[in-house]
Every structure is written in C-alpha cells, then in structure tokens.
Amino acid sequence: MKSNNGYYGQYGGSYIPEILxxxxxxxxxxxxxxxxxxxxxxxxxxxxxxxxxxxxxxxHCENLSRHLGGAQIYLKREDLNHSGAHKMNNVIGQGLxxxxxxxxxxxxxxxxxxxxxxxxxxxxxxxxxxxxYMGKKxxxxxxxxxxxxxxLGATVVSVNTGSQTLKDALDEALRDWSSSxxxxxxxxxxxxxxxxxxxxxxxxxxxxGKEVREQSxxxxxxxxxxxxxxxGGGSNAIGLFDNFIPDDKxxxxxxxxxxxxxxxxxxxxxxxxxxGSKGIAQGFSSIFLQDESGQLQDTHSIAAGLDYVGVSPIxxxxxxxxxxxxxxxxxxxxxxxxSLLLTKEGIIPALESSHALAAAxxxxxxxxxxxxxxxxxxxxxxxxxxxxxxxFQDEEFVPFIQxxxxxxxxxxxxxxxxx
Amino acid sequence: MSQLEQxxxxxxxxxxxxxxxxxxxxxxxxxxxxxxxxxxxxxDLLTAGVELLEVQFPFSDPVADGPxxxxxxxxxxxxxxxxxxxxxxxxxxxxxxxNSKILFMSYLNPIFKxxxxxxxxxxxxxxxxxxxxxDLAIENAQEYQAxxxxxxxxxxxxxxxxxxxxxxxxxTQQATGFIYCVSRTGVTGGEQQSSxxxxxxxxxxxQSYTNTPLAVGFGIKSKDQIDAISEHICVAIIGSALLxxxxxxxxxxxxxxxxxxxxHLA
Numbered sequence: 001m002k003s004n005n006g007y008y009g010q011y012g013g014s015y016i017p018e019i020l021x022x023x024x025x026x027x028x029x030x031x032x033x034x035x036x037x038x039x040x041x042x043x044x045x046x047x048x049x050x051x052x053x054x055x056x057x058x059x060h061c062e063n064l065s066r067h068l069g070g071a072q073i074y075l076k077r078e079d080l081n082h083s084g085a086h087k088m089n090n091v092i093g094q095g096l097x098x099x100x101x102x103x104x105x106x107x108x109x110x111x112x113x114x115x116x117x118x119x120x121x122x123x124x125x126x127x128x129x130x131x132x133y134m135g136k137k138x139x140x141x142x143x144x145x146x147x148x149x150x151x152l153g154a155t156v157v158s159v160n161t162g163s164q165t166l167k168d169a170l171d172e173a174l175r176d177w178s179s180s181x182x183x184x185x186x187x188x189x190x191x192x193x194x195x196x197x198x199x200x201x202x203x204x205x206x207x208x209g210k211e212v213r214e215q216s217x218x219x220x221x222x223x224x225x226x227x228x229x230x231x232g233g234g235s236n237a238i239g240l241f242d243n244f245i246p247d248d249k250x251x252x253x254x255x256x257x258x259x260x261x262x263x264x265x266x267x268x269x270x271x272x273x274x275x276g277s278k279g280i281a282q283g284f285s286s287i288f289l290q291d292e293s294g295q296l297q298d299t300h301s302i303a304a305g306l307d308y309v310g311v312s313p314i315x316x317x318x319x320x321x322x323x324x325x326x327x328x329x330x331x332x333x334x335x336x337x338x339s340l341l342l343t344k345e346g347i348i349p350a351l352e353s354s355h356a357l358a359a360a361x362x363x364x365x366x367x368x369x370x371x372x373x374x375x376x377x378x379x380x381x382x383x384x385x386x387x388x389x390x391x392f393q394d395e396e397f398v399p400f401i402q403x404x405x406x407x408x409x410x411x412x413x414x415x416x417x418x419x
Numbered sequence: 420m421s422q423l424e425q426x427x428x429x430x431x432x433x434x435x436x437x438x439x440x441x442x443x444x445x446x447x448x449x450x451x452x453x454x455x456x457x458x459x460x461x462x463d464l465l466t467a468g469v470e471l472l473e474v475q476f477p478f479s480d481p482v483a484d485g486p487x488x489x490x491x492x493x494x495x496x497x498x499x500x501x502x503x504x505x506x507x508x509x510x511x512x513x514x515x516x517x518n519s520k521i522l523f524m525s526y527l528n529p530i531f532k533x534x535x536x537x538x539x540x541x542x543x544x545x546x547x548x549x550x551x552x553x554d555l556a557i558e559n560a561q562e563y564q565a566x567x568x569x570x571x572x573x574x575x576x577x578x579x580x581x582x583x584x585x586x587x588x589x590x591t592q593q594a595t596g597f598i599y600c601v602s603r604t605g606v607t608g609g610e611q612q613s614s615x616x617x618x619x620x621x622x623x624x625x626q627s628y629t630n631t632p633l634a635v636g637f638g639i640k641s642k643d644q645i646d647a648i649s650e651h652i653c654v655a656i657i658g659s660a661l662l663x664x665x666x667x668x669x670x671x672x673x674x675x676x677x678x679x680x681x682x683h684l685a
Contacts, residue, residue: 015527015554017483019579019604021586161489162479174482179605182581281480281528283554293501294532295479 001202001242001314006195009320010278011286011313014194016174023181024194030101031200040096047092048207051125052082054089056208058215058374064344064361071367072220073360075347075377076212076240085350085379086208086236087118087189093204095122098185105129105184109173111138111166111232112305112352113145114379115189120152130154133172135165138304145383163298166232167309170282190233191312194283198313205239212374213243220372226251226363229376230355231326232268232305234312236378245323254315255359257301258328264289268299268307271319271326279310286313302331302387303351305379329358335391337361338381350379351387423548423573423596426520427632427653430470434683439649443681444471444522444634446658448488449505450495451477457495458508460670465516467674468684471634471654472512473551476505476525483526483553485608487659487666502533503541510545522575524551536566543570549596551575557590575599580613580621591629597654600625602637608659612638615647622651642680655680 006013016024034040048054057080061073078086098106106128110116116132123130132149136158139146149156162168170193177186186193191201216224227244229237231254244250259267262275270276270287279288281296288310289297301307318324329337334351337358341349349357353376360375367373381388389397420428427442434440445464449457461472477492477500484492506523513521523542530538530552542550550572555563557576567574573596578587580603591598600622603613613621618635625633635648636656645655657680664673678685 013559014556015559016556017553018556018577018582019483019601021556021579022581022583161486162493167480171480171482175485175606178483179609179611181604279528280531280554281478281526282482288528290528290532292532294529295496296528297479 001199001238001245003195003199008198008313008317011284011316012195012198013285014283015280015285016194016283017178019178020181023177026101027185028196030097031196034097034100035203040100043096044093047096048089052088052092053080054207055211056080058212058219060219061345064340065369067344068361068365070364070369071225071371071373072369073364074224074372074374076208076374078208078236078376078378079347079350079353079380083114083118083121084382085114085118086205086239086376087115089207089239090189090201090204090235091115091118091122091187094185094187094200095126095128098128098187099126101185103183103185105131105180106187107131107133107173107176107180107184108187108189109133109166109169110189111135111169111308112303112350113138113142113149113383114305116149116154116156117145119187119189120149120154123154124152131176132156133159133169133176135159135163135169137164138166138169141304141387142383165299165304165307167282167296174283190235190308191238191314192233192282192284192286192310198284201235202238202242202314205235206242208236208239208376209241209243212240216372216374222372223247223250224374225249225371226253226373227376228253228255228356228360228373230255230306230352230378231271231311231315232257232308232352234315236376238312238314240374240376241318241324245318252318252324253359254319254324254326255355256326256328257303257306257355258330259300259302259307260331265298266300268301269328270311271316272328282310284313286310286316302334302391303355305350305352306355327359329355333358333362335388338388347377348381349377350381351384353378421573421595422571423520424632426548427470427597431653437683440683441645441649441652441681442470442654443677443684444473444636444654444656445469445661445677446473446475446656448475448477448491448495448662450498450500451491452494453498454500454504458512460665461512463670463674464677465512465519467677469519469677469681471520471522473522473524473656473658474505474509476502476523476529478526478529481526483606485606485659487608487662491662502529502538506541506545506547509547513546520548521546522549522551523547527552527555535562539563539566539570539572543572547572549573549575551577551599553577557593577601578625580604580617584624587625588628591625591631594629594631597632597634598625598629599656600633600635600652602635602639605637607637608663609638612644618648619651622648626651645680
C-alpha cells in the first residue's frame with residue numbers, strides 16, 4: 001500500500017536516531033528507483049520463481065470444507081516457499097536492493113526464526129555477511145532455526161535485554177545499524193519500522209495477493225469472499241490483503257494471538273478490545289501494547305512469530321478505518337486448528353499461520369457452501385515440532401530426545417569436523 | 420540569545436584563566452539504581468559544580484543507547500517510575516542548585532504518552548532548561564517546537580558526523596541553547612572512537628554555520644579526548660563512561676573521575 005509521505009492515516013512515519021538519517025534516505029531513493037527499473041523487477045521475479053518456487057499454489061481443502069459444513073476453504077500455500085514461509089518474498093527483494101546499493105552486510109531481527117533463516121539463505125546466495133539478532137527466549141523456543149542460520153554462515157546474536165523476544169531483537173538490530181550503516185543494510189522482516197520499510201515490505205509481499213487474485217479467478221471464477229491472515233508484525237497479512245483493498249466486497253480478517261488470556265503479558269492482541277494504544281517506538285508510530293507511562297510491555301503467544309509488541313502501521317490504519325476486521329485466537333484454539341489441518345488435509349501448518357486457520361474455521365461453519373474463503377498459510381510447521389510435541393504431550397518424544405542426546409557425541413564416524 | 424546559551428557563555432567567561440575551558444555535562448539515569456540513589460548521585464554531581472546535568476528518564480526500548488545505559492534503564496523500570504515524580508525531584512534540585520542547569524532526556528514514547536505540550540509546560544515549571552529526544556527528528560517536531568518556544572525551554576538537536584551538509588546547516592541554524600554533536604557513528608558508550616582529524620573537520624564545519632555553543636558526546640571518556648577538541652567545543656558530555664565508573668567503583672570514585680576530566684571542578 002502506497003504511503004502518504006511515509007504515513008498511513010495517523011500511523012507510520014520515521015522516528016529514528018539522527019545517525020540513521022542518511023542511510024534511511026539512501027533506502028528511500030534506492031527503493032523508488034528499483035521498483036521503477038524493469039531490470040530489477042525482472043531479476044526479482046526470476047529469483048522468486050527459480051529460488052523460492054513461486055507462484056505458490058492455492059489449495060482447495062475439500063475434506064475440511066465438508067467436515068466443517070460451511071464455506072469452501074482455500075489455503076494460499078506460502079509454506080511451500082523455499083525456507084518454508086512467506087518471509088522469503090521480502091528477503092529476496094531487499095537482498096537484491098542491498099546488492100544495488102553496494103552494501104556488503106545485512107542485519108536482521110527474528111522472532112520465530114523464519115525471517116532469520118530466509119535472510120541467512122539469501123545472504124549466503126548473494127555473498128553477503130549476515131548477523132541475526134534473536135531474543136534469548138526465542139532461541140530457546142526455536143533452536144533448530146538457529147542451528148540452520150549458523151550452518152548457513154550467519155552470526156546469531158542472543159539478545160538478553162528487556163523481554164528477550166522480538167522487540168528487543170529489533171532494538172538491538174537498530175543499534176547495530178547505527179554503528180554499521182555505511183556498509184550494512186537493516187533487512188527488516190515485517191511491515192514495521194521507519195519509512196520506507198512498511199511500504200517496501202508490503203510491496204514485496206503483495207505478490208501473495210496478486211497470485212491469489214489470478215488463482216481465484218482460475219479456480220472458482222470469482223474473487224474470494226473473505227481473506228484470513230495472522231497478524232504479528234503484519235507482513236503476511238498485508239501481503240495477502242494489499243491487492244484486494246479496493247475490492248470492497250472482499251472482507252479481510254486479521255487474526256492476532258490471544259495467547260493464554262487478556263491480562264497484560266499473556267497475549268499479543270494490539271488491535272482488538274482496546275488493549276493496545278497509540279505509541280511511537282522502534283522507528284514508527286502505530287498501536288503498541290504499553291502501560292500508561294508509555295513503557296512497552298511483555299507479550300505472549302505459543303507462536304514466537306506473533307508475540308510482537310507493535311504492529312504494522314498499515315494494518316493499524318486499515319483496522320482503524322474498518323477495512324480490516326480484527327479478531328484473535330487463543331493458544332488452545334490454535335493447537336486444535338493445527339491438528340485439524342494435519343488430519344483432514346495432510347498439511348503441517350506453522351503455529352503462526354494456525355491462528356488464521358483457527359479464526360477461519362470458527363467462522364466458516366456459519367457460512368454457505370457457496371462462499372469462498374482464502375486463508376494465508378504463511379508458513380510450514382516443521383520448525384514447531386518441539387512445541388507442538390510438548391503441547392500434544394507426545395509420550396515418546398522425551399525418551400527420543402534423551403536417547404538422541406546420550407548418543408550425540410558417541411558415533412564419531414558421522415561427525416564433520418571443521419578446521 | 421536563549422537563557423541556556425547565555426548561561427554557557429557566562430560560565431565559560433568565568434573560567435577565563437583556563438585556555439579553552441570546557442564545561443561539564445554529566446548524565447544520570449533517573450531511578451537507577453533506585454530513585455533515591457539516583458537523586459543522591461545528582462546532588463553529588465551538582466555539589467561538585469557540574470554546569471549541566473542531563474537526566475535520562477528511562478524507556479523500555481532505548482535504541483540510541485549502548486549496553487551500559489540500556490541495562491540501567493531496564494533496571495530502573497523494574498520499579499514504578501513516573502515523569503511527574505521525576506519532574507518534582509528535578510524542580511527541587513534546580514532550586515537547590517541555581518548555579519547549574521538541568522536537561523531532561525528521554526525517548527519520544529513516554530513523552531508522547533504524557534502529552535507533548537503538557538510535558539513541556541511541566542518541564543518548564545520544574546525549571547528544566549533543555550530537552551533531548553533522540554528519536555524525534557526536527558521534521559516531526561512542530562508541536563514540540565511550538566511548546567518549547569511558548570514555555571522557554573530549549574529543544575536540543577543532535578547532529579552527527581554523517582549528517583549531510585545541507586541538513587547540518589538547517590539543524591544548526593534552528594538550534595538554540597547548544598548543539599549536541601554526536602562524536603561518531605553508533606550508540607552511546609563503547610570503545611569505538613572517531614579519528615581526531617575527522618572529528619575536527621566535522622566540528623569546524625558546524626562552527627562555520629553557527630555561533631551556538633557546541634557540546635560533544637558519545638564515547639567521551641578521557642581528558643585527552645576533551646583537550647584535543649577543546650578549542651571547538653563549550654561542553655563535553657559524559658554518559659556511559661561515568662555510569663560505568665559509578666557501577667564499578669561507586670559514587671565517590673566516579674566523582675573523582677569527573678573532577679579529573681574537568682579540573683576546574685576540583
């Protein structure tokens with residue numbers, strides 16, 4: 001969505017330390033030039049296709065539609081991107097921009113680790129140095145992603161300050177950028193941060209909605225009636241919604257993480273029930289979870305990629321103007337939805353995306369079987385194996401881990417020693 | 420000329436026996452390690468005669484600060500602290516120490532939440548001379564600038580070594596009180612230093628645009644560093660280095676450190 005000088009209604013803007021002014025201006029002009037350069041766009045589409053596997057399919061879930069007895073449910077399969085999530089769309093775009101600006105290093109923040117992985121993959125491919133900031137708590141929840149980032153050659157920095165999650169990783173990435181901006185690009189993973197990041201990330205992610213428009217027409221000869229997406233920072237949501245903003249008949253539903261309850265610290269609901277309020281932090285103005293003194297608060301979700309304290313200014317604006325309807329799903333509902341998709345359709349969804357599933361399943365029962373709804377399956381669930389196993393209390397999982405750990409150093413014939 | 424600027428020039432004049440005297444601006448995090456201890460520490464510094472006291476009101480996400488100040492802010496926030504109380508304490512200090520000036524520093528969000536105009540008004544009533552908000556660019560600051568003008572508080576603008584010339588000129592010409600010259604790239608504290616010749620060229624460029632006094636901060640920790648640029652600056656700002664001494668050696672030794680950096684206080 002195009003901004004009005006960096007703003008979306010009353011949200012957005014640029015609130016960054018003066019030291020970053022020059023780098024921000026450079027990104028502004030590089031992005032403007034790049035999106036009007038046919039060569040850049042050709043390369044972008046080539047990489048999307050040949051490296052990430054786009055276009056991703058739109059999958060009709062016939063079993064599930066029948067089981068729930070309501071709307072026809074379609075999934076936009078962003079989980080089938082290389083790296084296993086929609087994050088790749090943006091990282092490929094910004095990665096090409098980094099090359100264009102002549103910078104040699106990228107910095108990124110990551111929550112669940114999906115953006116960190118995508119950044120490390122693209123950095124490896126483009127020959128860029130890569131540093132990933134990740135909250136200590138998120139590292140504990142998503143170590144397999146950290147492992148792969150390291151194998152890809154990235155430096156992963158554990159952020160031990162504040163709440164030790166995504167917001168603190170973002171602060172730390174900004175601090176790094178303040179001292180390294182001459183050679184480094186801050187490759188932000190969601191449609192947040194100072195201008196032009198929200199606009200740029202939504203531009204690269206909007207490929208999702210463009211494909212959905214074409215696929216809907218080809219597969220059910222109409223536009224979707226409803227679109228569902230989970231909302232952490234908001235990049236997969238704006239990616240799906242962007243193309244449909246002018247189509248008033250297409251309802252857009254954003255789903256936040258209700259976690260364990262509505263007390264502060266138990267959830268990540270910023271845009272419903274008056275739980276969030278306007279604030280200016282981390283480079284932009286939006287709705288944040290904060291106390292009456294303007295201190296940002298702790299958040300929770302079973303999905304590390306959704307427990308962000310702020311939200312994209314674009315989503316905040318579209319929610320305020322009622323173009324997006326916001327709802328939420330609890331940790332428990334999310335696990336049920338995840339399980340239902342596994343057993344009915346043979347698809348393993350990320351816990352983040354399972355929030356969108358939960359809200360859509362809940363609402364689809366009341367809809368006619370002529371209604372077509374599209375849910376953004378923003379990522380695959382392989383990364384969540386530990387958390388889901390724990391949530392489902394799988395009895396064999398712990399013995400498996402114990403045995404594996406005991407044998408970890410024993411069979412040295414499989415070890416790959418690096419000098 | 421603003422009161423703050425006049426104050427700085429008068430203070431410098433009173434030190435005319437020293438060639439190129441540099442005034443002390445010392446930084447304290449309000450509420451660290453506790454509210455009462457932070458006030459005691461401010462009193463120690465003011466009693467020693469520091470000309471300018473910068474008081475940072477903690478914010479949960481201080482993106483322009485390095486680890487020393489970040490940790491202090493997070494520690495301070497484990498107790499309930501409010502801008503109202505902070506201003507009440509500072510009002511008392513400013514009347515007890517009329518020979519020094521107090522500056523208030525925080526990030527935009529706590530001030531925005533309090534209400535920008537209301538904040539500037541109350542800061543003025545507390546006798547705060549200037550306000551520093553590192554994440555508020557001048558382009559976004561109309562309401563703040565108007566409130567400062569109406570309430571006779573100086574908004575202190577930061578400039579950096581990579582601020583483009585045109586912008587540097589614009590910022591320095593709008594600046595009142597003094598100009599906060601960030602000495603190098605990066606966040607507060609740390610080992611990294613700007614090369615002397617680069618810093619000198621940068622300060623000379625700023626001086627070519629304005630007569631407003633210059634204060635230099637970020638990474639300043641030794642008397643040699645201050646001496647090397649003393650002909651260009653009126654004020655040196657000691658933040659992280661001072662907090663580190665305070666953490667490691669306690670207020671007594673930290674005060675001795677301040678007096679070493681600014682011998683006119685001894």
